[in-house]
Amino acid sequence: MALIKPKNPKIKGLNEVGRYAIGVQWTDGHDSIYPLENLRRYCPCNVCHGAVQGEIPSQSQRLAQLSRLGEQAVFVGWSDGHETIYTMSQLRAICRCAYCVAEPERPITGG
Numbered sequence: 001m002a003l004i005k006p007k008n009p010k011i012k013g014l015n016e017v018g019r020y021a022i023g024v025q026w027t028d029g030h031d032s033i034y035p036l037e038n039l040r041r042y043c044p045c046n047v048c049h050g051a052v053q054g055e056i057p058s059q060s061q062r063l064a065q066l067s068r069l070g071e072q073a074v075f076v077g078w079s080d081g082h083e084t085i086y087t088m089s090q091l092r093a094i095c096r097c098a099y100c101v102a103e104p105e106r107p108i109t110g111g
């Protein structure tokens, strides 16, 4: 089965799901739920490099602010003062739903 990853995924809807996750609805019909812990772990900023190791303090996985930056990105402000901007492609790439994890992934290198 050929699975097509959209080149330029766009967000239709963005919402908080309870206190521990956010939901994203994509224009291609895909729905993603991102636990905040995962989002923080994959923070692509220059400090975190998309791979935060070890335990993430609860303060660091709590949402202080969530907003869309136009069509291109999502801004997340964390309770510990950290700020993250995810491009739509980055967000889509870290979706861990059954559909997305079934795709042959690029080998994950340690670290």
Ligand SMILES: [Zn+2]
Residues within 6 Å of the ligand: 043, 044, 045, 046, 047, 048, 049, 082, 083, 084
């Ligand atoms: Zn970061």
Ligand SMILES: [Zn+2]
Residues within 6 Å of the ligand: 030, 031, 032, 095, 096, 097, 098, 099, 100, 101
């Ligand atoms: Zn998915």
